[in-house]
Amino acid sequence: MVRDVSEVGEVARDIVARLESGVVDLEREPAKRWTLDPAGLRNAAWRFGFEVEPTAVAPNAVRFPHDYRPAQAEAVPAQTVPHAVGLGIIARAADTADLVDIATHYRSAFGRIVVLLDATADAARELAAGLPWIEVAHHPLAGDFAAQRNRLQDMMQTCWVLQIDTDERPDAALLDALGWLVAAADRDGLRSLGLPRRNLVDGVQSASYPDIQYRLNRSDIRFAGRVHERPVVQFVESSLALAGALDHRLDGERVRERTRIYEAMSTGAGRPEDEALLLAPFDPVAVR
Template sequence: MTRLRRCFVCAADMLAPSGRHLTFSDGRRRRFPLACGSCGVLLDGQADTSRCRAHLSAALAGEVFVSDGQAEYGLDLYTLRIAATRFGRGVRPLDAAGRADLLHPHAERAARAGLYDLDGVQMPPVSLGLLCRPSELGGMLAGLPDWADDVAILLDAEAAPPRVVAVPGFRDGAVRVAARPLSENFAAQRNALQAMARHPWMLQLDADERLAPAAGRLLPALAALAEAGAVRSIGLARENRVDGILADVFPDVQYRLNRRDVTYAGRVHERPRLAGGWHESFFSLHGAIEHRLSRAHVEARSQRYEAMDPGRGRLEEAEALLRPYRD
């Protein structure tokens, strides 16, 4: 038996006592003593990782998901939407009550929803935005993914308007490079990059981050899933690899897939500014951003961020990043 330290859905180390209840389709109301503070899944006191994952996988394999009142876990529809992405699936509310549940997490009604494959959704592409230094530009251009047909690159340098750069395999005008000084304000830099998007949604990555091509190809379907639920921001899990070793800071969700009109706030550890709060966001588990760091960078980063924005540098994060991942 594998008892839970991390959430069996999203792998967050955020399980905590809970007083939440779910009401199932047969009218039974059930209390769950544990909840994940990240994705919101509910657990009973004897929940087992392997059993829960196997049960959820089977439950998400068909065309309709109906919560099992006898399972060792429970989900509302908001959490189900997150959980389904782990298996490459999307959810559709079955009625008006379900649509309301998505807008008001975490609902007490146990999840019921239609299911579909994300890779079967045809939607307009997503723009790709990249932040880097001038010295990193060559490597960025050489490694552009084939799923993007609109690429905007913003350099941390003296201000310069966008210019078209020819890249083999991309149509004329698809790749543009502009520049502006970071000026110790990450949100302002991301907002300038966001404004360069030609498509309604943009994914932003930094020079030391990568997203697997298969995960990138599902981004338009995720954007469609978001649009259907009045969501404006989508987070992706991030794997921090320090000198190649996966760090204990996981899933380290980064809200980088956003509608073009969404802006960021915060000089460091910036996050999207959403008028409706976190209800206008969710995160996906279909693939993780790979973040490659060195030990020296980790040790210096938090100190630098603290100097840029006193009190918000997350000085404690350096220790966690240097600790290898454990279940």
């Protein structure tokens, strides 16, 4: 943790230098104004493209616990490796252009792409006919995002699933990291990973960043919440995964309309504070 935002850049450089050395031992060589527990070190290592291995862990113990002990681990640069993560998309019939773009652009990045349409059987068949390398199913959303995501989870037939909406795209860094991220998660007993989302409103990055979304999950994970749905998972089985991001493109009018729609779906879900943050410009100095 860092107590002064102005120190973040200096701390980041110190963390990277320690990771590059191959050994991070904050008990033997503590930093002057910051520290990381084991889980915090793993988060930081993933953010800077490193994997870490704890130097001492008891049998059957959590490999990277959330506690106040100074982190001790060995570090190596992460390497891009093949993966079997499935890409799942919930969509409407009106999203056809985006679905074609996603399915075409990410065809070689995922062995399995599944679309669940809030539309008719005819619309699903029409989409599938034009994109024969993906699977298309249909089911009404009925105002329940968690239920729709759970249906998609059941359809995936892959151990890990990256779920996106049609206005979201995984960036190149996230695509490169997927293989080693899920391999590391499996080693550490993790079942749900929170990804940064970069919100671009009318083409300008908004202050709503990193806007963590738990979208990279094992396929047996269930979501809860009709709106602003989240995976149901024990805290110790989840982690941030800050290697790369989801790019989320919106227009300002859609942001305002979404607040009204969400509030109509569930009292309190409109969250006007989210709208204000999305419509405010990103200030890189504040998070440097």
